[in-house]
Amino acid sequence: MSSNGDLQFSVLAEVFERMEEITSRNALTDMLIDLFKRAPPEILDEIVYLMQGKLYPDFVGVELGVGEKLLLRAISLASGLSQERVEELYRKLGDIGRAAEEAEKSRKQVVLFREPLTVHRVYTTLERVAKASGEGAQDSKVKLLASLFNDAEPLEARYLARIVMGRLRLGVADYTVLDALAVAFGGTKEAREVVERAYNVSSDLGLVARTVAAEGLEGLKSIRITVGRPIRPMLAERLSSPKEILDKMGGKVAAEYKFDGERMQVHRSGDRVMVFSRRLENITSHYPDVVEIARTGLRSSDAIVEGEGVAFDADTGEFLPFQELMHRRRKYGVEKAMEEYPVSLYLFDVIYADGVDYTTRPYMERRKKLEEIVEVGERMNIAPMMMTSDPDEMERFMMEAIEKGCEGLVVKDPSSVYRAGAREWSWIKLKREYRSEMTDTVDLVIVGAFHGRGKRAGVYGAYLLAAYDQGSDTFKTVCKVGTGFTDEDLRNFHDMLQQYVIDHRHPRVDSKMDADVWFVPQVVIEVLAAEITLSPIHTAAWGAIRPGAGLALRFPRYTGKLRTDKGPEDATTVTELVEMYRSQIKKIEETPSEGS
Structure with a gap:
């Protein structure tokens, strides 16, 4: 049941339990539609985040910071069972959610008054857990979690523990949620296009859910590209020869170098620069050199550009393979990694600049704008590109790219717009390995x-x-x-x-x-x-x-x-x-x- 803009957490737990038993995607979607219609709009974002086992979109980069030992301490404190007994339950059942459930059933402490858990209370308490820091933070986290388990029924405890550890395993993909939102608040799956567009430009499923629930499909139009919030990247199809690509696209095409690096979406707002990965993770802290390159190399102080960060040998200038670049994904020793594996930035698209959304503009216009706002330097570059309608010319350009350490080419339709989140034939990858039998990975x-x-x-x-x-x-x-x-x-x-x-x-x-x-x-x-x-x-x-x-x-x-x-x-x-x-x-x- 729901009241005062909230929902009993037991309702969510019961839905999660039924979801676990479903093997049909259609049935899963129908269950979500029913849940979304019943839930107050004010907390629909919280429901969607919790369903994904998180508090915010991935790009925010906030984690609960709770390990198994700490969670078991909280369960022990709430249930009155010894920590050894709770750990024994976990070892026996192999599922921390089931262990929490059994601990609640076996609780030794009698609670005179229980305040029923609600979705909003669970969510805001977990926010406090995530934000707890400094001296005594671990004890604070334990007490906050124990306050939830203290009021939890056994089934609620099962899913609360799984949410905390990120182990819900419900089989709910983002696209399933989008389908359910489209039907619940747009009437049919035909509304999916509007819902998906809002998601693709915001990368925030919770924001989309809350907005469409409160304001309908019309409200989703207010969700626009924003510096600091990554958009879902456009993806390429692939074919095995220049001739096939030209036959598919027809006419003249734009062929760009395809680097063997990490795809990066770089956001700049004044002196603030953020870097997001292909999976929309905030990787700014791993690449302080890219931050400085963008800060000095972008003429626009309000922009979102896309490219690849490529590791190179500081002694020879030669590109290093992608695997070497992964040494940069460290929490510690960032400065040393930056010295050993320096990065150059090769940009290939502009998504937003100076207040203008460029995703609706054709490729050639975007390319021209990119050239206007990029100050090419030693480590800031624009991906080499050529216009061609000749397969032999494209083949030679690809061999040139490979000789310089690239993977091959990405061939683009000059008139194509940037379709955030889509994989389309207006971008096609071409790599040398396609010419032989399955030597491509x-x-x-x-x-x-x-x-x-x-x-x-x-x-x-x-x-x-x-x-x-x-x-x-x-x-x-x-x-x-x-x-x-x-x-x-x-x-x-x-x-x-x-x-x-x-x-x-x-x-x-x-x-x-x-x-x-x-x-x-x-x-x-x-x-x-x-x-x-x-x-x-x-x-x-x-x-x-x-x-x-x-x-x-x-x-x-x-x-x-x-x-x-x-x-x-x-x-x-x-x-x-x-x-x-x-x-x-x-x-x-x-x-x-x-x-x-």
Whole structure:
């Protein structure tokens, strides 16, 4: 029930419990629609954040700062059970939420008066937990959490503990929430376009939810691009040859260098500069040199530009591979990392400048504006670009880019607008590896695992990997991989993946294969394989090439690259795999047979 602009937390806990039992995305969406309609608009943002196991959008960078030990102390304090007993429950059940629930059922302390938990109380108390700092902060966090568990019913305790640890595992993706908001407050899924646009330019699902609930679809038009709040990046499709790209786009195209760096969205407002990653994390603290480069190299003092940060060898000036750049993602030793792995910034787009939203302007106009506001220097550059309608010329330009240490090209439609959050054919990646059989890597999501044997006993011996299917918003299996992992990799992966273990196949995973262990789709790794083949087992592109068959990777191996810069929906798509497969078949057909 709801009253006075709030909602009993027990209502949310009951909804979460039902969500856990659902394997249908449509049923999950219907449940969210019902919840959103029942919830007061004033707290809908809080509900959406809590559902995601967070307090704010990722770009805010605020964490609760609560570890397992601290949470177990709070549960012990509230229930009256010894900390040893609570830890024993956790070890036995393997789920901190279930341990909290059992502790509440077994509580030894009699509470004379309980104030029912509400969503707003839970949210604001967790805000105070996150903001607690300085001397005595840990004790303050314990007391605040204990105050919630003290008034929690067992089911509420289960989900409260999981929220605190970021382990809700509800299977609710951002796009599922957007669909539900569109129907709940726009009447039909046709309203999704307006809702999604607001999300793409704000990257704040809570803000979108609260605004559409309070002001309707019209209110979402007030959500505009704002310096300091990242927008969701536009993404590229890919094809395997210049001719295919030109046939797809038609006419003259703009081909840019594709650097092997970290994509960065740089925001400047006066002297303040912020840097956001491809996943919209605030990575400003990792790149103080990029901050200074942007502060001195951008002529506009009010702008959002996009580019790639590329590590280079300070002695030779040569580009370093992406893996080396990841040394910059440190909490400590930033100054030393900056000396060892300096970064140059290569910009390729302007999103906003001097009060103007450039996402609705064509590429050529954006490029011209970018050239106007960038002071090119030793470490501030604009990505080299050429206009062409000649496949041979594009091929030569790509070889030139590769020779200089780039991955290849991104080819763009000169008249295309910047579609935030979209993956479209107006941007197409072209890399040299596409010309040979599956020598290009793919980024796949770990959705399951198989127990190791022999020397791999005690860890996972192989993983079930999937590609992302945009059409159905699901993950389709494409291979089982156990090659390429070092002993250290196997131990680290086993430990890292424990937080994502679930006891059933995730509702967004489509698999004909039964894994020993299932995971929430979250971790993305880079894989290389010999070729793409038809498969009667794997579900990626099922029926797209041949009835009763999907696509699979033959002889896959892990390259050693954990794609922490990519979310599960940023992984290689099923559509990309189909295009790669068809490209491979063309090459086989076009290769003269022996003796012909």
